[in-house]
Amino acid sequence: MSSIKQFQVTFDCAEPERVARFWCEVLGYVVPPPPQGFATWDDYTCSQPPEQRDSWFACTDPSGVGPRLFFQRVPEGKVAKNRLHLDVRVGTGLVGEERLATLEAECTRLVALGAVRVRLLPADEENESCIVMQDIEGNEFCLD
Structure with a gap:
């Protein structure tokens, strides 16, 4: 009998809070409440x-539903190059020009947040288009 395990994705980075807040914007994630006994994250940090x-x-x-993301300095x-990367699934179920337009719109939004567009991987016989990007510290991810 198999068991389901929870997992988190850990990022090595220079500025954990800055990178975490970027990914909150990308994925619609939130910053959890500060540890028990602290009114704010600033209070915790100062301690x-x-x-x-x-x-x-x-x-x-x-x-x-999604995994916790942890950022460590x-x-x-x-x-x-990353040996592991996230695929941000914004074009699921879409094909052709409709998919490409959706990917491009999300790419534009993420570039405004500080992401970098690396390249478009055009559709071929086996795969639909995706856009390779980098987050604000250069970690690769794909808009898929």
């Missing part, structure tokens, strides 16, 4: 030793 301040941040799917910058 931490200086070396731990701003070292992580998280966001969640308000519906509870690391000292090194991104130097190679």
Whole structure:
């Protein structure tokens, strides 16, 4: 008998809160309430030793369906292509020009948030079009 396990997706980054808030805008996620005993996230941050301040941040799917996203500060910058990336599914069920128009509209919205458009992967015999992008710290993702 198989069991269903919850999981989170963890991002290494330089500025956890900034990247988390970007992904909240992309996915419609929310910042959870601060830890128990703190009125605000600022209160929590100020309570931490200086070396731990701003070292992580998280966001969640308000519906509870999607995974929690966790962002942790690391000292090194991104130097190679991601081995794992998110596909942001905005064109599901759409084909051809209608799909492309939907992808382009979402791409425009995300570029305004600081994302970078990398390239369009046009439809072929097996796959529909998608747009390769980067988040505000250069992590690749696809609009699919």
